[in-house]
Amino acid sequence: MARSLDGLLLSPxxxxxxxxxxxxxxxxxxxxxxxxWAEYAGGDVVRGHLVGTREGDRLDFRYVQLKVDGTTSSGHCVSSVVELADGRVRLEETWEWESQEGSGTSVVEEVNEG
Structure with missing residues (x-):
């Protein structure tokens, strides 16, 4: 199992x-x-939260966010946790909106600050 996500900063x-x-x-x-769980913000997202569970290298969570235009949206995501060769963490995500139409895949990776 890849290392804990606790305290990590990730970005798409x-x-x-x-x-x-x-x-x-x-x-x-x-x-x-x-x-x-995570808090997120930046770009078109003013504030977002996700909460869920981890079993091995699989995350299963729901997310909700407030966008700069004042609208809210929510959805469901399942991610695989991958440890990169340089030791950083990558999440390979499959998501779907529950509050609107749409689904897709995305990748977020650990950000090295500094």
Whole structure:
């Protein structure tokens, strides 16, 4: 199993559609006893939260976010945790909106600050 996500800062490697998370979005992850949660913001997202579970290298969580245009949206995501050759963590995500139409895949990777 890849290392704990607790205290990690992650960011998407590519922009999604307008109004969604993108390369300027930062996710601050927490993990304890199989629970995961994160706060995120940046780009078109003013504030977002996710909460779910981790079993091995599989995350299963729901997310909700407030966008700069004042609208909210929510959805469900399943991610695989991958440890990169340089030791950073990557999440390979499959997501679907529950509050609107749409689904897709994305990749977020640990950000090295400094």
């Amino acid at each position: 490697v590519a922009d999604q559609a307008p109004g969604q998370v993108g390369t300027r979005t930062r996710f601050s992850y927490h993990e304890k006893d199989g629970e995961i």
